[in-house]
Structure formats: structure tokens, C-alpha cells
Amino acid sequence: MQYSAINFSEKLSKFSEHWSPKVIAQMNDYQLKLAKFQGEFVWHDHPDTDEVFIVIEGCLDIEFRDGKVSLAEGEMYVVPKGVEHKPVAYQECKVLLVEPRGVVNTGEADSSLKAENDVWI
Amino acid sequence: MQYSAINFSEKLSKFSEHWSPKVIAQMNDYQLKLAKFQGEFVWHDHPDTDEVFIVIEGCLDIEFRDGKVSLAEGEMYVVPKGVEHKPVAYQECKVLLVEPRGVVNTGEADSSLKAENDVWI
Numbered sequence: 001m002q003y004s005a006i007n008f009s010e011k012l013s014k015f016s017e018h019w020s021p022k023v024i025a026q027m028n029d030y031q032l033k034l035a036k037f038q039g040e041f042v043w044h045d046h047p048d049t050d051e052v053f054i055v056i057e058g059c060l061d062i063e064f065r066d067g068k069v070s071l072a073e074g075e076m077y078v079v080p081k082g083v084e085h086k087p088v089a090y091q092e093c094k095v096l097l098v099e100p101r102g103v104v105n106t107g108e109a110d111s112s113l114k115a116e117n118d119v120w121i
Numbered sequence: 122m123q124y125s126a127i128n129f130s131e132k133l134s135k136f137s138e139h140w141s142p143k144v145i146a147q148m149n150d151y152q153l154k155l156a157k158f159q160g161e162f163v164w165h166d167h168p169d170t171d172e173v174f175i176v177i178e179g180c181l182d183i184e185f186r187d188g189k190v191s192l193a194e195g196e197m198y199v200v201p202k203g204v205e206h207k208p209v210a211y212q213e214c215k216v217l218l219v220e221p222r223g224v225v226n227t228g229e230a231d232s233s234l235k236a237e238n239d240v241w242i
């Protein structure tokens with residue numbers, strides 16, 4: 001049988017919009033999503049789940065109410081559930097997210113940046 | 122407050138043994154683990170969970186009973202639960218694993234390659 005690798009670069013070439021995570025794989029009830037970030041996102045939290053950010057290319061700041069973490073390529077961070085955060089990318093940044101299926105990118109925040117969920121590429 | 126990135130290279134410099142995944146982060150009940158693979162692992166499966174392999178550096182084959190998938194840097198694969206597989210790395214390969222806390226690397230196989238579980242670096 002033919003098995004195919006999931007290639008990040010190939011998947012990233014399939015979309016250009018920012019702040020709109022695309023699902024590339026599912027493991028149990030969790031999904032792996034690629035996203036392109038640029039500019040400032042909205043303050044939000046996810047009350048029911050932690051969220052993994054892995055930087056594939058570029059740099060990402062995740063701001064918290066009392067500090068921030070700066071991530072470069074090959075670095076990651078786990079934002080704990082319920083913790084308010086705001087991703088900021090001064091240049092375009094490509095990110096791999098890991099989180100349960102069904103998580104909305106803006107959490108419970110009311111924002112125009114809310115993306116359609118569960119979109120596979 | 123001071124927040125620190127988790128850096129794959131820095132974590133990978135902390136161990137050298139093969140086939141011995143080290144936990145670098147936890148998200149809900151799931152763990153992210155770094156491992157160095159070289160040579161052939163044992164045939165095994167994980168009856169209760171899917172397993173994510175993300176290649177950080179090098180190349181990895183995952184053999185199945187009826188085929189294989191070849192992964193290079195920047196590629197990933199999800200091995201479905203219950204599917205027998207055998208990772209093979211002809212040169213040393215550095216891999217990020219995502220799986221539920223408590224998963225044993227050799228599944229239910231009886232092997233000298235069984236690693237201590239839940240070891241953080």
C-alpha cells in the first residue's frame with residue numbers, strides 16, 4: 001500500500017490568509033493545524049484546553065497579561081488553559097498548532113478574526 | 122513574569138541515547154517528546170492511541186506490514202492506533218512525538234528497546 005508523508009511546506013503553499021488555521025492531521029481527538037500569523041491577534045483564552053504553538057518559520061511573540069514569550073523557528077510553547085494570551089508576529093510567521101478538535105481560534109472573544117473551524121487542506 | 126521558549130536544539134543536546142523519548146512539554150493529557158532514532162526499532166503497535174511522528178532532522182522510514190512511509194525534515198505522519206509499525210533510521214534522525222501521557226515506546230512488544238517512560242528533560 002502507498003503511504004504519504006504530510007509535508008509542512010507543501011501544505012503551507014496551499015493557503016495565504018493570516019490567522020486561519022488549517023487542519024493537516026488528526027490524532028485521536030486532537031488536530032494538528034498549520035497557520036500563518038502576521039500582525040496582532042486578539043486577546044483571548046481557551047477555557048477548556050491547553051494549546052501548543054510550534055514555530056515552523058519566522059518569529060512569534062505570545063503576550064500574556066504579565067509578560068510574554070518570544071519564539072523562533074524550532075521553538076515551542078504550551079499556553080495553559082484559561083490563560084489570556086495574544087499572539088503577535090511582526091513579520092509573517094508559520095506555526096504548527098496542536099489542540100483538541102473543535103477549538104475556535106479566538107476562544108470566546110468576539111472578534112472579526114474568528115476563523116472557520118475544522119478546515120482541512 | 123518570565124516565560125521561556127522550549128527550544129528543540131537545546132533539548133536535543135541534553136541526551137544522546139537512541140530510542141529513548143524524552144518529554145519536553147505536556148498539553149492536557151498529551152505529551153510532546155523528543156527522540157533520537159538510529160537503526161531498526163521493533164515491530165509494535167499501540168492498541169489505544171494514534172501516534173504522531175514529526176521529523177526535526179534527518180530521515181525516518183516507518184514500515185508497515187504492507188508498505189512504508191518515508192519522512193524527511195519538515196514532514197510528519199500519524200500512525201493509527203492498533204497498526205503495527207517499525208521505525209527505521211539509516212542515519213541518526215531526530216523526531217518529535219505527540220501522544221498521550223503514559224504511552225510506552227515499544228507498545229506491548231517484549232523488547233530490550235523498551236524505554237523508561239515519562240522522563241522529562
